[in-house]
Amino acid sequence: MPKERRLALLRWVSLIAVIGLSAFVFYVRDQADQLAAYGYPGVFLIALLSNATVLLPAPGLAVVFTMGSVFHPLGVALAAGSGGALGELSGYLAGFSGQAIVEQMDIYERITPWIEKYGTLAILVLA
Numbered sequence: 001m002p003k004e005r006r007l008a009l010l011r012w013v014s015l016i017a018v019i020g021l022s023a024f025v026f027y028v029r030d031q032a033d034q035l036a037a038y039g040y041p042g043v044f045l046i047a048l049l050s051n052a053t054v055l056l057p058a059p060g061l062a063v064v065f066t067m068g069s070v071f072h073p074l075g076v077a078l079a080a081g082s083g084g085a086l087g088e089l090s091g092y093l094a095g096f097s098g099q100a101i102v103e104q105m106d107i108y109e110r111i112t113p114w115i116e117k118y119g120t121l122a123i124l125v126l127a
Helices: 003-027 029-038 040-052 061-070 073-087 089-103 106-118 120-126
Strands: none
Touching: 003 089, 029 040, 040 061, 040 073, 040 089, 061 073, 073 089, 106 120
């Protein structure tokens, strides 16, 4: 299989995985509070799931803050930080998988020179 074809396939698989993960997190968002009963691993999973959704928001920050008063704050910080960092990888996968789609759009051709010219200001405005 040619390298370009493998890359395109990988991007589509990544996009489907991100959409599926976001749908799963949206579906189980009400049960996230129950994970707190599992201690630090529960805090890790709550942070991972609440940061893993790209399309739909998921609550989790309030539960993590509450767990800081129940468990040792340093342990909660390490568990939530690790879970949040891993969860945010779904945003990277969404960008990776959508790159080929966006590059084929007409607006990409118009925005790219503007970003190259204005740099940080352009990113601030587009964010």
